[in-house]
Amino acid sequence: MQLIMKLAFKLVRLNHYLIAALTLALVAISSALAYLIEPETFGTLFNAIWWVMTTVATVGYGDYFPKTVPGKVLAMFLYVFGIGLLSLLIGKIIDSIASFHKRRESGKLKVQESNHILVINWSKKAQLAVEELLSSEPGIHIVIIDDGDKHPYDRPNVQFVSGDPTSIEVLAMANIHAARSAIIFADPRIDDASLVDGKSLLIVSSIEQAAPAVHTTVEIVIEKHILNFRHVQVNDFILSHDAVSRLAVRSALKEGSVDLFTQLLSKQFGEDVFDITPDPAWLTYGDAFAALLRQGATLIADRTDMSINRKLDMKIPAEARLFVISNEDTIHKIRSERRY
Incomplete structure (x- = not known):
């Protein structure tokens, strides 16, 4: 009994790959022995495998069973070792799944996705x-990086990485090199506004060092810090209270205009802003404006230039990036027709 206990203790300490290999070997050898001992009883090797599997799984349908003493001895061996080994394998699999979920919940898993967005x-x-983001692109993969120790928003396509976002190692866990872009929000747990922007600046510096090609958008609390962020080549920045203040003013001066801005800010309802590749047939902004208008979209800008409706006779430059106001169905139709 002591020998069996020592053997069981050693088996429990084995990794799940080795236990899986031992289980497969046990099934294969036992099936071959069962067929060699009683070929008339089982008829085919597959039937012998079927009997071994139903035995170690404790199902025991009774359609096949050994009739000779050697066959019964083999069955008793399977009762003692086969059932225990399979149970151990199943336990290891359950433990692995539980461990995976625990590591995912605590943000300890390395991100394997690419073209994802860091928040x-x-x-x-x-x-x-x-x-x-999930509403705009349902299939998008998002990775949240935060100092917390529990997944703050456990949803499909949303992964969590726990740690200090200023750390290169933490950014590497989030697969920063394959990321599409990063959005850095002001840390609400820091009371001093200067320290909030200081942390954001350190995060951006780490991203620029690790993956300079990743597009970065940063929320800035104090306006005078904008110059500091320009030095680390932030692609876009947003003043923390700027948008809210401006929307409030628009609401006070131009009643009902806030709904228009809300539609453009969100893809969840109404119209939205989309970028579109210029058609080679469009020579001027006027050509593009007229063609898009016929298809149900309104041309509003070339990159940040929103005055192109006063430059309709101007030729479209080769590096142009046009933006239109439209809905999802219309822009999808325009892009689909462009492929043919």
Whole structure:
């Protein structure tokens, strides 16, 4: 009995790959022995495998069973070792699944996805951003990086990496090199506004060092810090209270205009802003404006230039990036027709 206990203790300490290999070997050898001992009983090797599997799985249908003493001895061996080994394998699999979920929940899994979006520093604004991203592109993969120790928004396509986002190692866990872009929100847990921007600046510096090609958007609390962020080549920055203040003014001066801006800010309802590749047949902005208008879209800008409706006779430059106001169905139709 002591020998069996020692053997069982050693088996429990084996890794699941070795236990899986031992289980397969046990099934294969036992099936071959069963067929060699009683070929008349089982008829084919497959039937012998079937009997071994139903025995070690404790199903025992009774359609096949050994009739000779050697066959019964083999069956008793399977009762003692086969059932225990299979149970151990199943337990290891369950433990692995539980461990995987625990590591995922605590943000300890390395991100394997690519072309994903990083959302750094969790807050209510970050949650709204994640919800807007999922609404805009349902198949998009999002990675949240935060100092917390529990997944703050456990949804499909949303992974969590726990740790200090200023750390290169943490950014590497989030697969920063394969990321599409990163959005850095002001950390709401820091009271001093200067320290909030200081942390954001350190995060951006780490991203620029690790993956300079990744597009970065940063929320800035104090306006005078904008110059500091320009030095680290931030692609876009948003003043923390700027958008809210401006929308409030628009609402006060131009009643009802806030709904228009809300539609353009969100893909969840109404019209939206889309970029579109210029058609080679369009020579001027006027050609593009007229062609898109006929298809149900309104041309509004070339990159940041929103005055092109006063430059309709101007030729479209080769590096142009046009933006239109449209809905999802219309822009999808325009892009689909462009492929043919």
